[in-house]
Structure formats: C-alpha cells, structure tokens
Amino acid sequence: MKISRRDFLQSSLVTTVGAYSIFNDPRSYGMLQNGYNFRGIYRGNLAILQGLTTKTTSQFCVLTPSNEKLGYAVVDPNGQQYPLKITNRETRNYSKWGIEKILVTGLSINTKYTLRVINPTSGKPIDERTFKSLDTDLVSPKIMIASCMKDNKKDPREEMWDNVAATSPDVIFLIGDTCYADNDNDGSDADYWRRYVETRSLLSHFRQKSLTPTLAIWDDHDYAGNNADGTFAKKEMTKKLFKLFWDNEPQENTLVKGPGVSQIFKAFGQRFFMMDSRYYRSPRNETNNPVQWGSLQESFLYENLATSAAPAWLMNGSQFFGGYLKKDSFEYWQLANFKDICRELSKQEAPIVFASGDVHFTEYMRIEPAVLGYPTFEITSSSIHSTTVPFNHLRKKNPRRIDANSAHQFTNIITTADPKNGWKLEAQSFKSGLRQTLRETMIVNR
Secondary structure: OOOHHHHHHHOOOOOOEEEEEEOOOOOHHHOOOEEEEEEEEEEOOOOEEEEEEEEOOOOEEEEEOOOOOOOEEEEEEOOOOOOOOEEEEEEEOOOOEEEEEEEOOOOOOOEEEEEEOOOOOOOOOEEEEEEOOOOOOOOEEEEEEEOOOOOOOOOHHHHHHHHHHHHHHOOOEOOOOOOOOOOOOOOOOOHHHHHHHHHHHOOHHHHHOOOOOEEOOOOHHHHOOOOOOOOOOOHHHHHHHHHHHOOOOOOOOOEEOOOOEEEEEOOOOOEEEEEOOOOOOOOOOOOOOOOOOOEEEEEEEEHHOOOOOOOOOEEOOOOOOHHHOOOOOOHHHHHHHHHHHHHHHHHOOOEEEEEEOOOOOOEEEEEEEHHHHOOOEEEEEEOOOOOOOHHHOOOOOEEEEEEEEEOOOEEEEEEEEEEOOOEEEEEEEEEEEOEEEEEEEEEEEO
C-alpha cells in the first residue's frame, strides 16, 4: 500500500511515555531513542529552539505534546538552579503538538548551563541540552546566515546543521523560508500549523546537544507560498503562527519589534535589521510604485537607523541587488522604490551591509559607491538544504559579483566594527562536510 508523505508524518507525530519521538520507529531512520543517534551524533528527544539571548537571559521555544505539561529546570555545572518561567503555551485542537516558550534569567557569560525537560509523571529528565548566555559586547562575533530550509531530504537536513554546530557561531540568523509551509498543504489553518510542526520536528538544528541563539524572519514559503505578496488572505494567521514559533520578548535593550515580523537585534556594537519582505509587498502586476517593505516598515527602518552611527545589517528574504536574474529581487520588481530607499540610506551616518537568501545559490557582491556613497557588499546565503542545482549561479552574469557557488551551504561571518580601521567582514561559506565554497574579507568605510 502506498502511503503519502502527509499520512506518514501525521501517523508518526506521536507521544511515547518517557521519551517523545516524532518517529514510530526511529531506528528505521538511522536513529536510536533516548538521545537519538544520527550516524553517532547526538539528537535530543524534543525540538528545542534557543531564541533571543543576552548576557543574563535566554528564551526557548519547545515543541511539546499537547496533552502533557512538561517541567523545566536550568542548572549550572555546580548544580545551582536558575529562575525560569513559562511565558506562553499554545495548542491547537487539530494537532497533537503545541508550543511552550520559556524565559530563563540570572545567567552569566562564560558558563555552560543545562536545560532539563522533565516528565511530569516520573519527575525524570526526558531531554537535556547545554547552552550559554551571549556576550553582547563581543568585539568580533561569528554570526551564521542561512536561508531556505526545505525538510523533505533527510541527509541534508541532518548533516548541514551538524556542520553549522561544528563551526560554533555565536548567533544564527535565518533569513527566509524557515519552513516550506506551502508544500503538501491544502491551505487550511491546520495544514499550515502541521507544516510548521513537521519542519521544527525534522531539522536537526533543534535537536543538537548544544543550542545556539537563533533569530529568524520569513520569506514567501513560510509566509504563504511561492512568490506570495501582501494580498495573501491569511497573512494575519501566518504572522501569528510565525511569531509563535520564532518571536521573542525584548530583553536588555537588544530587541526592537517592527511592523509585520520585522525586528532589530542590537549587539556587538552593531545592529541587525531583519526586514519583512512579504507582508506589505505589492503584487507583481502593480504598476503604481510597487513596494516591498511598505511605508510603515520604511519609516521604522529610517527612524531607528538615525539613532546611531553603529554599523547596520539589512537582512531580507529576497535579494536586494539581484535585478540581473530577473527574478524575485528588490531591484527587479520594485526598482523605483528600491532607488528611493537607497537614497535615504545614503543619508544615514551608519554604514550598511546587505544580507539576503532565496535564490538557492550563495553569492558575494560588491556594491559600487554610486548606490550609497561608499563601497559596500551584499552577502546572499542560500540554500542550506532546499533544492539546489549545480552551476545554478552561472545562469546569468552579474557585474557586481565577487564570487558565487551552487550547493547546499551556509555562511559564517566574523564581523568587527572598528571606528578607526573600518567595518571588517570575514566571510566563509561551507557546503556539506565543512568544505569551503567561498571566502572573502570585506572592508566597509563610511
């Protein structure tokens, strides 16, 4: 009998006593229960996201069985426990899975903590992860940027996140298509929920032994569907869904929430503007000054940029300077609006670097001084484990291109804001097996 992927996943998202598994028989997937093993590598029993993290706080999002209220504890190597509270719990009557969000306080930098998830019946841990708080004063942090997280291929969705963990980034930025919610989806609220749950369950990023602070924005596939825009009828529902799985509460002046799902993360003497490229986006057939971010979001950007000269990342699901592809870029579909935005950005005291995803290849670009008044760069990191085609980046010639590569990959950047010597970006992209695909040192002087 042929079983569809949907039927298989629905039947396998079940709860077992003492250990919670998304698989009926984990061994059939090269995994073992009680701390799964994928080819000898640890896997946690539950899908856990470490979200916004500061020097003294950390937030977690746990995918939990909806019929259980789990217990939690955080301890340091000396056994001291730390304050925590469950800030939100949501379930759906059409799903066996829900979300619990946790805030831990009283942390210190340079200490490794253990988060324990406790079975409410036995009182015993069913999952344990290690984590650290984040030194937001790091001078040269290592950030990771990735996009396009399709969950239908087991090996890439396992191996690529193991590779990420091996490089030990300080913060991970996921800039679009964190879930292909539109795949195998009938358009109902229940199916969007199911797809979010499935992806959170399946990606090994959420089952690593050591967790890493991770922030995210969406693009078309986790918002609605391929090339979706602001006319999507269910955008309020998906915004609430995305925020439930990814949103954080501001702590220590490190997070500012904006329109749609946009947000600003402030750390390391830098600012990370994570922009919403879908909620306000004009449809492709719009002829009267089509926009991507919309006036509310543009005002949010300019007002916050103007508060400081600290270097600013502009992160977006769609490429900025991808007009040469004649695809889903800011420069191609909303050119007049994009030129207006660049004129406003050129007036800002803060230097700006662009980061993007979407195109299913990784590309480093040098942006000419005529755009902002000084040379800068766009780093496109795509895709970490969605569909990729060898030599995809060779379809079109890009005069701004420094280098490009088509493979499953992610990008690490050591970013150093030095007022005297310029803003230094040491970028490296890696494919499976931590084989380097691209490397470039970039200097931005405003």
